[in-house]
Structure formats: structure tokens, C-alpha cells
Amino acid sequence: MxxxxxxxxxxxxxxxxxxxxxxxxxxxxxxxxxxxxxxxxxxxxxxxxxxxxxxxxxxxxxxxxxxxxxxxxxxxxxxxxxxxxxxxxxxxxxxxxxxxxxxxxxxxxxxxxxxxxxxxxxxxxxxxxxxxxPSDIPPLDSLGLEPDLMANLLPAEGIGLWGGITGSGKSTSLAASYRYCLDTDPDRKVTTKEDPIEFILGRSGDVLPPLQSQVGRDIPDFASGIRADLRRAPSVIGVGEMRDRETIDVGIRAGQLGHLMLSTTHINSPGEVFPRLINEFPHESRDAMAWSLLGVLQYVVVQRLLRTTDGKRVAVREYILFDYYLREKLAGMPWSQWGAHINNIIRLEKRRIVDQAWQLFRTGRIAESELAVVMSPLQRREFEEGIA
The missing domain is CATH 3.30.450.90 (Beta-Lactamase)
Incomplete structure (x- = not known):
């Protein structure tokens, strides 16, 4: 060996x-x-x-x-x-x-x-x-999700988003969420729109195996697939990525109509979700779309996989849950300030990815070179001086 x-x-x-x-x-x-x-x-x-x-x-x-x-x-x-x-x-x-x-x-x-x-x-x-x-979808409770995130992962309606770089485990986390839903609440109908289909979600014994549709083979694009789903009485709609105006628009509509839509987007912090999605729209419609998005967002998670000193990897994540109080607070400020406010909450509560990476480094779980992947020299100095 x-x-x-x-x-x-x-x-x-x-x-x-x-x-x-x-x-x-x-x-x-x-x-x-x-x-x-x-x-x-x-x-x-x-x-x-x-x-x-x-x-x-x-x-x-x-x-x-x-x-x-x-x-x-x-x-x-x-x-x-x-x-x-x-x-x-x-x-x-x-x-x-x-x-x-x-x-x-x-x-x-x-x-x-x-x-x-x-x-x-x-x-x-x-x-x-x-x-x-992987052939087997990992059990959701094996992913190390924080208790409050785990408890709010499958609300009745709205939008849940996972962010992070390519290879950060977004697809695995979503597949585990769908499978958990099928196992614990078989009365909820699950469908997905993927590009391409990755995990096969259905298992023998499912009351209604999920219908997984692939872009370019079964549907022309994500937006068309979601629109078709709105006539098929789904409870949970999985979408590969919120990557264009049409998908974002119809995804918000799905959340407004009482469905739960889970998807991914390329962001580096939860607060980035608003400029990332809203800036896809023309300037004159951004305010309206921002309010619509705020009304349906349930949570935003950003995840990262860090290499550990034992040769494996560990997931670290920062997230925000949108409850009544947060929505009320954001409603009192322009939407362009929402992202900074959300990221500041996570910073003050010391729940950023860099906070977790620092603790992993201090306990010997990750090497200094891995810490440098997520933490700048200035941030490290702030942590060393206790002012981060």
C-alpha cells in the first residue's frame, strides 16, 4: 500500500x-x-x-x-x-x-x-x-447537520437552497434530504429536475417512487420542468440549480403556490443569495422579485469540505433560517442591505465556515495548509489576536 x-x-x-x-x-x-x-x-x-x-x-x-x-x-x-x-x-x-x-x-x-x-x-x-x-445515499443523520437545521430541513412549503463550490457535497445533501422525506413522510410526493440525474432516489417499497427528469432527455430546461410539475401535485420539487432568470422566477412561484422547492446555487455565503438571484432580473423588477424571494425562502446553507489530517474530509457549513422575526427585520431595510445583515448575524454568532475551520485547526483536525484555503492571512491574524 x-x-x-x-x-x-x-x-x-x-x-x-x-x-x-x-x-x-x-x-x-x-x-x-x-x-x-x-x-x-x-x-x-x-x-x-x-x-x-x-x-x-x-x-x-x-x-x-x-x-x-x-x-x-x-x-x-x-x-x-x-x-x-x-x-x-x-x-x-x-x-x-x-x-x-x-x-x-x-x-x-x-x-x-x-x-x-x-x-x-x-x-x-x-x-x-x-x-x-455513491450507490447508497448516506442517511441524513450521518451528515452531521446542526440540530436546528435538521429540524427545519423539510418545511411544508417555500424554498431551501444549498450553496458552495463544486464538490462541496450539495448534491449528496439534497439526495439525503429527499430520501429522508420519502422514508419519514411517504405521503409527500417528490420529483426532481436534474442535469444530469445523479443519485437514483427510488427504492423498492416506496409508495410512489420519485420521478426524476433529466434536462435534454426528458425536459428542455429546469424552468419547463418546474412548470410541468405544478400541474402534477408535487409536495417536494428538487431542481439541480437556480442558474437563470426563468428557473428562479418559476421556482419562487412554486414556493408561493404551497410547494417545497429545494435547489442549489453558487454562492460563498448565505447573504450572497439575494444579489446572486435578484440581479438576474431587469433593474425595474428587482425590488418586486426580492420581496417575493424573501416571502418564500426558508433557509440558505453554504457548505465546504475540508481535508482532515487523517486523510479524509469533514463538512463545515454556515446557514441562516428565515423565521418571522428575521423577515420582519429585513422588511425594514432596502433589499440591497439584506445580505450584509444576514452575514453579520452569522459572524456575531461565530458560525462562519472560518470560525469552524479555526476550531478544527486548533484541535489538530485540519492542517495549516487546509486552513489557508478558507482563511486569509488577515483573518488568521484576527483569530490569533482574539478580535475575529
């Missing part, structure tokens, strides 16, 4: 479509989060936030291109070579033969991105990035 805790994969009889699939299964079984394949390079994997070589050889670009035709379809390569990035989901299913190292009935899914570019000496190569989607 290497110092990283991961040996190079043994491709046995050589590299082909089947041994590549076996490699993908091996990655999933060894807690790999991401697989990175590029021409004229070793296979590289991401494990607990660290990049590691995983193949004993460099893979030629033409070999990788042929594998792409076999693993996917021959029509896909010309599309990517033409400058079109491709996102899709991929699933491997086990059978009684135990192919690819999968047991009978075992299923592993991957979120795949294919993109052409220049990498090292390779002037033009198609890079594969595969996010391993």
Missing part, C-alpha cells in the same frame, strides 16, 4: 473498454470521488481532495479516443471534437457473472463531462472527468 493508501490499478490483460469499466468500479469501491482521463497522461483520481496517479502507464490519446467510442457511442466523439462540451450520466450494473467487479444487483453511477482542449504536449485531446456517485 502506498503512502496515499491507494495502489496503482492492475489492468491485467491490458487497457480496453471492459478493463476501463473495471477500473471505474475499483475507483468507486476505494472512495474515489473523481476520475480524470486525458491523452498522453496517467489516469488520475481524486480521493479525499487529493489528486493521485492510478494507472501504471501513460495512455495514448488515440487509445483514449477509441475507448470513448466503445464506452459511449461513436457519434459522441465528433460532437466533442466540434467544440461542444458533453454532460451525461453513466451507469454500470452488476450481473451474476461478476463482471467489472460488480456483484449481482449492484449499481454504480457516474456523472461524466467530456471536453476538448490542450493538455501538456497534447495539442488537442478530449478530457474525461467522471464524478463517482
Amino acid at each position: 502506498s503512502a496515499s493508501g491507494l495502489e496503482l490499478y492492475d489492468f491485467g490483460g491490458g487497457l480496453n473498454a471492459d478493463t476501463l469499466r473495471g477500473f471505474m468500479v475499483w475507483c468507486a469501491h476505494n472512495n474515489v470521488s473523481d476520475i480524470h482521463l486525458q491523452g498522453d497522461n496517467h489516469f488520475v483520481v481524486g480521493r479525499y481532495g487529493r489528486l493521485l496517479r492510478a494507472s501504471p502507464f501513460v495512455v495514448a490519446d488515440d487509445t483514449l479516443s477509441k475507448l470513448m467510442d466503445e464506452v459511449f457511442t461513436p457519434e459522441l466523439r465528433p460532437k466533442v471534437r466540434g467544440g461542444v462540451a458533453v454532460d451525461r450520466a453513466m451507469q454500470l450494473d452488476g450481473d451474476m457473472t461478476g463482471r467489472w467487479g460488480l456483484n449481482r444487483g449492484e449499481r454504480i453511477r457516474f456523472r461524466v463531462n467530456l471536453l476538448q482542449g490542450t493538455a501538456g504536449r497534447q495539442d488537442s485531446t478530449i478530457a474525461w472527468t467522471l464524478r463517482v456517485i
Whole structure:
């Protein structure tokens, strides 16, 4: 076993479509989060936030291109070579033969991105990035959610949003929330709109398995999917991302009509949710949209995964719950000040991600280099001097 805790994969009889699939299964079984394949390079994997070589050889670009035709379809390569990035989901299913190292009935899914570019000496190569989607959705109570957040995670209606950078665990947290809802309140109908579908939420025994719709395959876009859902009596609507005006607009409407909509957005603090979403609208309609959003928002969570000194990762998060008193307070000021007020509450209560990272560093859970990822030198000096 290497110092990283991961040996190079043994491709046995050589590299082909089947041994590549076996490699993908091996990655999933060894807690790999991401697989990175590029021409004229070793296979590289991401494990607990660290990049590691995983193949004993460099893979030629033409070999990788042929594998792409076999693993996917021959029509896909010309599309990517033409400058079109491709996102899709991929699933491997086990059978009684135990192919690819999968047991009978075992299923592993991957979120795949294919993109052409220049990498090292390779002037033009198609890079594969595969996010391993765990077969089992982690129980919600295993995610270490704070008690008040856990208690308010599935309100009757409104909007709940998860923020953070790519790879911060937003999709996993949402999947765990949907599954928890299905397990504890089977009378609530759950639907999702995803790009692409990641976790398969349904299980045998569900009264009504969730209908998961994929952008580009089942629906043209998130907004159209939500509009269709409003005629299907859903209780909980999951949306991959609040990323454009149309999705934000119809998402707010869903919350106003008595549904619960859960989604993600790219923000670095809960207070950023208002400028991030409202600035998508024309200037003359922003005030009205801000008030509409305030009326339906139930909570905003921003999460980050930090590498720990034991070689794993821990989730830290900052969040705000929108109750009657907070809404009343915000109603007395311009919406442009709401974000600063919310972030100041979190700062005064010492619930920021940097507050938690500092405690993890002080107790030896994370290294100094990891602390520097979330804390600037000025912030660190303030913590050391006790004035943060």
C-alpha cells in the first residue's frame, strides 16, 4: 500500500473498454470521488481532495479516443471534437457473472463531462472527468447537520437552497434530504429536475417512487420542468440549480403556490443569495422579485469540505433560517442591505465556515495548509489576536 493508501490499478490483460469499466468500479469501491482521463497522461483520481496517479502507464490519446467510442457511442466523439462540451450520466450494473467487479444487483453511477482542449504536449485531446456517485445515499443523520437545521430541513412549503463550490457535497445533501422525506413522510410526493440525474432516489417499497427528469432527455430546461410539475401535485420539487432568470422566477412561484422547492446555487455565503438571484432580473423588477424571494425562502446553507489530517474530509457549513422575526427585520431595510445583515448575524454568532475551520485547526483536525484555503492571512491574524 502506498503512502496515499491507494495502489496503482492492475489492468491485467491490458487497457480496453471492459478493463476501463473495471477500473471505474475499483475507483468507486476505494472512495474515489473523481476520475480524470486525458491523452498522453496517467489516469488520475481524486480521493479525499487529493489528486493521485492510478494507472501504471501513460495512455495514448488515440487509445483514449477509441475507448470513448466503445464506452459511449461513436457519434459522441465528433460532437466533442466540434467544440461542444458533453454532460451525461453513466451507469454500470452488476450481473451474476461478476463482471467489472460488480456483484449481482449492484449499481454504480457516474456523472461524466467530456471536453476538448490542450493538455501538456497534447495539442488537442478530449478530457474525461467522471464524478463517482455513491450507490447508497448516506442517511441524513450521518451528515452531521446542526440540530436546528435538521429540524427545519423539510418545511411544508417555500424554498431551501444549498450553496458552495463544486464538490462541496450539495448534491449528496439534497439526495439525503429527499430520501429522508420519502422514508419519514411517504405521503409527500417528490420529483426532481436534474442535469444530469445523479443519485437514483427510488427504492423498492416506496409508495410512489420519485420521478426524476433529466434536462435534454426528458425536459428542455429546469424552468419547463418546474412548470410541468405544478400541474402534477408535487409536495417536494428538487431542481439541480437556480442558474437563470426563468428557473428562479418559476421556482419562487412554486414556493408561493404551497410547494417545497429545494435547489442549489453558487454562492460563498448565505447573504450572497439575494444579489446572486435578484440581479438576474431587469433593474425595474428587482425590488418586486426580492420581496417575493424573501416571502418564500426558508433557509440558505453554504457548505465546504475540508481535508482532515487523517486523510479524509469533514463538512463545515454556515446557514441562516428565515423565521418571522428575521423577515420582519429585513422588511425594514432596502433589499440591497439584506445580505450584509444576514452575514453579520452569522459572524456575531461565530458560525462562519472560518470560525469552524479555526476550531478544527486548533484541535489538530485540519492542517495549516487546509486552513489557508478558507482563511486569509488577515483573518488568521484576527483569530490569533482574539478580535475575529
